[in-house]
Amino acid sequence: MGAVKARRLPRAVRERQMLDAAVRSFARHGYQAASMDEIAELAGVSKPLVYLYLNSKEELFTAVIRREAQALLAVVAEAVVDPGAPPDERLWAGLLAFFTYAAEYPDSWTVLNRQARTHGEPFAGEAARMRDEITAFVAGLIGEASREARGGVAITERDVAALAQALVGSAESLAGWANETPGVTAKEAAATLMNFAWSGLGNLMKSERWSPR
Amino acid sequence: MGAVKARRLPRAVRERQMLDAAVRSFARHGYQAASMDEIAELAGVSKPLVYLYLNSKEELFTAVIRREAQALLAVVAEAVVDPGAPPDERLWAGLLAFFTYAAEYPDSWTVLNRQARTHGEPFAGEAARMRDEITAFVAGLIGEASREARGGVAITERDVAALAQALVGSAESLAGWANETPGVTAKEAAATLMNFAWSGLGNLMKSERWSPR
Numbered sequence: 012m013g014a015v016k017a018r019r020l021p022r023a024v025r026e027r028q029m030l031d032a033a034v035r036s037f038a039r040h041g042y043q044a045a046s047m048d049e050i051a052e053l054a055g056v057s058k059p060l061v062y063l064y065l066n067s068k069e070e071l072f073t074a075v076i077r078r079e080a081q082a083l084l085a086v087v088a089e090a091v092v093d094p095g096a097p098p099d100e101r102l103w104a105g106l107l108a109f110f111t112y113a114a115e116y117p118d119s120w121t122v123l124n125r126q127a128r129t130h131g132e133p134f135a136g137e138a139a140r141m142r143d144e145i146t147a148f149v150a151g152l153i154g155e156a157s158r159e160a161r162g163g164v165a166i167t168e169r170d171v172a173a174l175a176q177a178l179v180g181s182a183e184s185l186a187g188w189a190n191e192t193p194g195v196t197a198k199e200a201a202a203t204l205m206n207f208a209w210s211g212l213g214n215l216m217k218s219e220r221w222s223p224r
Numbered sequence: 225m226g227a228v229k230a231r232r233l234p235r236a237v238r239e240r241q242m243l244d245a246a247v248r249s250f251a252r253h254g255y256q257a258a259s260m261d262e263i264a265e266l267a268g269v270s271k272p273l274v275y276l277y278l279n280s281k282e283e284l285f286t287a288v289i290r291r292e293a294q295a296l297l298a299v300v301a302e303a304v305v306d307p308g309a310p311p312d313e314r315l316w317a318g319l320l321a322f323f324t325y326a327a328e329y330p331d332s333w334t335v336l337n338r339q340a341r342t343h344g345e346p347f348a349g350e351a352a353r354m355r356d357e358i359t360a361f362v363a364g365l366i367g368e369a370s371r372e373a374r375g376g377v378a379i380t381e382r383d384v385a386a387l388a389q390a391l392v393g394s395a396e397s398l399a400g401w402a403n404e405t406p407g408v409t410a411k412e413a414a415a416t417l418m419n420f421a422w423s424g425l426g427n428l429m430k431s432e433r434w435s436p437r
Contacts, residue, residue: 041345125348128341132254135338169408173416176401177394184393185386195382203386208420 026064028054033075037126038118042072042134073137076127079119080141084148086112091152098156103205105152106182110197110204113186124187142179150175178208239277241267246288250339251331255285255347286350289340292332293354297361299325304365311369316418318365319395323410323417326399337400355392363388391421 032053036045047068051058065071090108091101113120127138154171182204189200245266249258260281264271278284303321304314326333340351367384395417402413 169405170416172405173398173401173408173413174420176397177417177420180397181390181394184389184396188386188389192382192385195386200386203383204390207387207390 022064025054025056025060029056029061029064029071030075030078033071034079034118034122037072037075038121042068042126047071069133072126072134075122076134076137076141079116079123080138080145082116082119083109083112083123084141084145087145088148094155098152098159099205099209101152101156102209103201105149106201106204107198109182110186110189110201113190114197114200117190120186120190124183146172146175146179149179153178181207235277238267238269238273242269242274242277242284243288243291246284247292247331247335250285250288251334255281255339260284282346285339285347288335289347289350289354292329292336293351293358295329295332296322296325296336297354297358300358301361307368311365311372312418312422314365314369315422316414318362319414319417320411322395323399323402323414326403327410327413330403333399333403337396359385359388359392362392366391394420 029050032050033045035053036050039045040049045068047058047061050071051061054061061071065074087105087108091105093101093104096104123138123141127134150171153174154166154168157166157171185200185204189195189197242263245263246258248266249263252258253262258281260271260274263284264274267274274284278287299321300318304318306314306317309317336351336354340347363384366387367379367381370379370384398413398417402408402410
């Protein structure tokens, strides 16, 4: 009965179930130790069906990295979408969305931030490409904000790229810590980073630079 | 002749040569592809001697991670050692020392920041422990600075830990970018991070917090 019912589900739904199961399994056991048996069981399908749809453990892991990175990027992009809002409010909305995602989908965040990086190629390269996409998106926002703040004159492209790297790196680092530290909420982590980053970025937008005495 | 001369070198010197060669080899080829043959050749010793001293490729890589992390920590610790200097000057000195290390020893930085993390356990765990040590050290500095700024009352330990994570994450990310981007000097990268981080941290030290409107 269950098998008959199961067979009626469309391919897209089945595939989503497999990827959901894979995220959980990879996050908990790591790439090497995660088993296709467990993934099939968690997804409620047979192992041959997993291979039929996703080909191999390697392709399954790659598909997971892509899907989770795109989900994260979409969540952040949607949060900062209002171009009429002041830059600090957009940054706040983006950070809150990011830390909320990392807290609500800790397995997804673990796969992206730890597993994808710690199992060599081709995964590290895939994760790096996704990170580049997110960093480019953040750089776009910083560039926009600086043009607004200076009435059309942006800070250099290299400055913007460097600031985006700093911001993305601090967010990654803080999200890893927040998920491992009991009692730290997404809002608290976002507020800490906003306080760390904004006044610095904020002053930069106004051409106020720190310099050695 | 060369071999006779070589045999006269003390063990510590030989070991250092092997570790130097290993850093270069691991940074360039990655853990998997690096060969003990190349490492022995770069170090000017026989392969059996590398095994005799360091036991295995795994132990050699672990020894490399430990030595390089300690070197980096020592350089940063020495730069910020003057407790009489104001906190922003100490942060500047620390950042400059860090980015200078990453620029002068790009192979060392690549091994620590990329290779150690991307080749699974036990290396990722070793790298994480070293990173925890560096983060704890940074947290100590932030805690000190905040106590000074507030006349003895520190911000909470959790705030300090979170800020240290953010600062370390942004420095890691920016150093990776700086080493991959032609023409970015250590001083430029350090100045960017100082500008990003200081006014934010600086305002926090004075209890000035950003809050959503």
